[in-house]
Amino acid sequence: MEHEAIVYEVMYASAVSLFMVLTTVTLHYWTLAGLSALLKRWKRFRGEILLVVITMFFAHMVEVTLYALVYLVLDRGDTAMNLAGAVDGSFLDHLYFSAACYTSLGLGDLYPVGTLRLIAGVEALNGLILITWSASFAFLVMQRRWRF
Template sequence: MFLALFLINMLVILFAVLIHHETLYALAKFLPRLPVSRHRVLFALIGVLLAHVAEIWLFAITYYFLNAMDGFGVLSGNFSNTLLDCAYFSFTVYTSLGFGDVVPLGDLRFLSGLESLVGLVMIAWSASFMYMEMQKNW
């Protein structure tokens, strides 16, 4: 069970990083083609936010399936076993907001800890990218 959980966690992190990398790479290639420089920052911000949302939903779907399976732990508290509740939990964990009304028990605690770390790194990466775009275009 430990090996399966480890592999699932690593795959989710890998996919989240790939989503972010490919989004930033595509934006870096696309943005210089826009004729108005102030629109470049706007499109960059929208693209970065969409990447974060996709990563959060990736974690939410993982929580949803792991919560439904035996042996991986559960989400408890103000939680009704829906995908939307998993997305809410994922948004609060990814952003390190952590309201605490939904709590992971068992092995899901490891994924939620990793998601917080991934969210911190991806948000910092996005901030760095946006800073560079603003320096170039403003």
């Protein structure tokens, strides 16, 4: 019976991870697509790179917050799936942990236990991809608009 419970937990964490990747990638895509369309309309907007950076930062914070909500909902306070370390169970703890995972900072004062480790690992990979995507977008905007 214990083996079946572990398989269920891994499948559940995998499904949650897949859902979060699809959600955050879609959110990021539509943010950058909307930003791109806006910049095409504003051909002579001098603060374009500032708008790009602020908008992308906001998108990343929304994505980190979505992962934090998932951690808060899934944190059962047992060894199957929870956060451990210097944690009091607040949303702020989960937000902090999510930001550390998303940015691949991994400080270690809070750490996942059980199959929550799978979701945290996927968040790190997802964050790396989305941050790189944002950097590439910002580079293209600067390259296209700031000719020297």
